[in-house]
Amino acid sequence: MTEGKAQVVAVCDADAVFRVFTACPHDPKTLIIDVRDKKKWDRGHIAGSYCIRLPASGGTLLDYSKCEYDLKWSTDVWWNKDCIVYGEAGLKRDHPVVAFLANEKRARSIAVFREGLEAFQQRYPFLVTTSVRAGAGRRYPSQLEPLLYLGDWSHAEALERHAELGIRAVVTIHNNPDNLRLPPGRYSHLKIELPDIETADISAHLRAAYDFIEEARAAKRAVLVHCGAGVSRSATLCIAYLMRKHRWSAQRALELTKARRSLVAPNDGFWRTLCALEAQLGIAERWGLAAAAAAAAVVVGSNADAFAGFHGADAPVVAEIVEPKVQVTFIPAGATSAPAGSKAQAPAPPPKAPLPAERGGELERRRERSRSRSRDRRRRSHSRERRRSRSRSRDRQRRRSRSRSRDRRRDGSRERRRRDEEPRGGAAAEPAPAQQQQEEERVDxxxxxxxxxxxxxxxxxxxxxxxxxxxxxxxxxxxxxxxxxxxxxxxxxxxxxxxxxxxxxxxxxxxxxxxxxxxxxxxxxxxxxxxxxxxxxxxxxxxxxxxxxxxxxxxxxxxxxx
Incomplete structure (x- = not known):
C-alpha cells in the first residue's frame, strides 16, 4: 500500500449508481462492489456488481460472486477505475473494503452508496437481479436530471427501457422525425425537423422544446430528448433547457451535460446560438472565471469559439484542395524541347487488367491459377521475343551507323579536295545542314x-x-x-x-x-x-x-x- 494520507471517499445517491448503466461505449468502466455476505448477494444484488470481501490476512480483495461478466475480477481490476461500494443501509467509510481501497489509493475515485440495496430497488427495481449476467446488454439513455433523459435513436426505439424509466414524452429532432413510430395514445411526441448543420436555425425551436419538457416533468412523466446520435441537436435542446430552467451560462450547462453524456458536442452554429441565448435570458453568471477576473468584476461570456470547425454531422464534406501536379519535363541531350510533363524514364506500361471478381469454389480457383500461369508464360515468352527483336534492331542500327560513318568519311575527303581546289578569298561556304541543326539543338x-x-x-x-x-x-x-x-x-x-x-x-x-x-x-x-x-x-x-x-x-x- 502507498504511504501517506488515504484517498477521499465520497457519498453518492441512487441516481449516481444508475448512471453507471448510461455510460457511453468508450467511457471508463465503473465497478459496483457489494460488501454484504454471499447469501444475501445470492438473493439479490445490483446488476453487474461483485460480491467482495477482505480476508483476515488483509492482503487483497477477493470475489465471492463467481460471476461471468466480461470484466473478470483480479488483484488489480480496480486500478484507475471509478468504484461505487454499497452494502447494508448506513454503510460507513471505515468499512474494511472501503478502507482498503482508500489506503491503497489505486482507484480513480471511491464513492459509497449508504442507503442500501432496498432503497436502490425502490427507485430502480429493474436493475436488481439474482443473475450474474443481468446487466450485460442493457443500454439506457443518459440522465441529466430526474425525469430528463438524453439519448440517440436506438434509445427512442427501446420501448422496454421506456417502461422501466417511466418515459411517456419524447422530443425527436431529426432530418426525418416521422420515421420514429411510437404506440399511439401512450406518448406525447414533439417532432422537430432539422438537419445537423451549423447553418440550421435551431433557435426557433428552443422555446417549444422547453415548454414541452416542463409540461411533461410537471406531470411527473419522464422525457427523452433524442436525435440521431445524441451528440449535437438533442444536446443543444437540453443545454438550452438547463440554461433557461436554472439561469445557467451555456458553459455550465454544457459541462453538466458532458459529465452525464461524454459524447455531447453541439456543432459550431448551435453553440453560438446557445452563447447568444445568455444575453437574451439576462444571465449574469459566468462559469469558470479565473479568480483575478472575478475580483476585477470582468464580465466574460462562454467561449463562442469552443466548437469552431465542427459543422455538424449532416454538413457536406468539404472537398480537399488538391495542388496541381508538378510538371516535369525531360530534355534529352542535344534536344531543345520535349512534351510537357514527360517523365525522365520510358513511359510506364499500361496498367494491368483487373483481376476477375472473386469466385467461389475450389475448381474455379484452380482454373484461375492455371490461367494466371498461362499468362505468365505468355508474358515471359513475349518478353524474350521483345529482347531478341531489340537486339536484332540494335545490330541493324550499328551496321547502318558504320555504313553512314564510311559515307561521311568519303564525303569529307571529297569536300576537302574541293575546298583545296577553290581560289583563296572566295565566298565563305554555307554551313552543312547537319552542323546547322546541331547548333540549333543547344539547350539553354x-x-x-x-x-x-x-x-x-x-x-x-x-x-x-x-x-x-x-x-x-x-x-x-x-x-x-x-x-x-x-x-x-x-x-x-x-x-x-x-x-x-x-x-x-x-x-x-x-x-x-x-x-x-x-x-x-x-x-x-x-x-x-x-x-x-x-x-x-x-x-x-x-x-x-x-x-x-x-x-x-x-x-x-x-x-x-x-
Missing part, C-alpha cells in the same frame, strides 16, 4: 523558371530534367510507383524514394522518404525524413543506382508564381 537551361537537374550516368550527360515547383506545398516525388512525378526503374530504389520541395525563398530541398537504400547528396548519405538543402552544383543519387542528378539551376520565385 537558364531560360526556364523551374529547377533544372542535369541527369548524368557514368560521366555521360543524358539530358536535363526541368522540375516546375511553384508552391511551397508542392512535392516532386522520385520512385518506382507509376504515380511518382519522376518514375525510376533501378531495383534498389523504393516505391516512393525521395521528394524535391521548395520554400518561399526559392531554395531547393531533397528529402529521403524512409527508403530502404537511402539517398546520397554530395557523397554523403542523408537522414530520412529530414530535408537537405541543395545548391547549384549539388549532386544527389538514389540507392545503388549509378544515375546522378546535378543541380544546374534553382527555381525562380516570381511574384506571379507565389
Amino acid at each position: 537551361v537558364e531560360s526556364t523558371e523551374g529547377a533544372v537537374l542535369e541527369v548524368v550516368r557514368e560521366g555521360k550527360s543524358l539530358g536535363h530534367l526541368v522540375v516546375e515547383l511553384w508552391r511551397v506545398s508542392q512535392e516532386c516525388v522520385f520512385g518506382r510507383m507509376p504515380s511518382c512525378d519522376v518514375q525510376l526503374e533501378h531495383l534498389s530504389i523504393s516505391r516512393a524514394h525521395a521528394q524535391l520541395t521548395t520554400d518561399g525563398a526559392g531554395n531547393l530541398f531533397v528529402t529521403d522518404m524512409g527508403s530502404a537504400h537511402g539517398t546520397n547528396v554530395d557523397d554523403a548519405w542523408i537522414k530520412a525524413k529530414v530535408p537537405k538543402q541543395l545548391r547549384v552544383g549539388s549532386v544527389f543519387k538514389f540507392g545503388a543506382s549509378v544515375r546522378q542528378y546535378k543541380v544546374a539551376k534553382l527555381p525562380q520565385r516570381t511574384a506571379a508564381r507565389r
